[in-house]
Amino acid sequence: MLKLVLTGIWVCAVTLGSVYFSMQYASAPVISEAEAARRASEEYVPGEIITVPVIKDGAVQGYFLAKLSFSATREGIADLHAPLRQLVTDELYDMLLGSKLIDVADTRSFDLPSFKGAVKDGLNKKLGSEVITEVLVEQLEYLTKDDVQRVANSQNMPHQKPVPIVDRNGKVAADRIPEGAVKADGGAH
Template identity: 50%
Template sequence: MIKLIGTGVWILVITLASVYFSLKMASAPKVDTEAAAREAAMEFVTGYTTTVPVISDGGVHGYLLTKLAYKANKELAAKQVVPLPQMITDELYTLLVGKKMIDVANTGSFDLDAFRGVVKEGLNRRFGADVIADVYVEQIDYITTASVQDPAPKKGVTLLKGEVPGGQQTEKSGGH
């Protein structure tokens, strides 16, 4: 009987000691105040749906419809003379028409990360500061001129469809 009580007391002492030392040795989680401050300085900007003509061989063969969203620095964005959505739309026209970032004939060669990087870099260069922190792709579609003229047969292709923060999910390649 004494051995049973002794064993119980021994187990109790060991358990209490281990809990005490565990709590004593556990450090409080370190809060990255710089990261929290950077995140607080950001705002989410939803871009417009931008329709860019695909021009080749002297004519319009279709249209790229893009919808992007951005994480931007609030203070730097407020200092811009031209509003953010309009500047972003202009930069998209420059990228998609002037530099032909998306080759509709060969959609498999499209590099989403490079596209995001070029958009971010181009916008920040035009703003003269690091206004844009992240670029999110909601959707990129290609619609042929035939489908615009005769909307009954669907001849458009979804090149890319993604979801924008809420859960900050990643983009997925799309079908039709």
């Protein structure tokens, strides 16, 4: 019994010692004062999901879905005449639909860093100063018109055969078999 108590005390002492020393040697990442001041002066602004139709040859070819969030200066946000989220959404529509910033249908030529830079520069130009400090991409998708129709028609879900209802004795309840289902004996209903 004494060995068991001493073993328990030893295990507790080793555990507490290892926790103490690991906490002493663990340190938070070192951030410069300039970086800390910059982070303190910025605010995270969550974006909204926007859907931009891709129109080619007078017809809708697909849809570009985007959800972008932003880091912005607190001073810049305070000086705005309208909420930042609505200004950003409006400018994104202008950039993506009005000025054809990118060809979203051509995914091979899409360059994410240049897209983020163009969005940041365009937003800061519209806002009149360096309000946006960073563009954060949460979602970018391109859906063709066929993709949207397939989802709308639920064609993306695999078709399953109906399962007949079987009682405790293993007999199929014939009055509950859906039309076109296969009976347990292999015959069609």
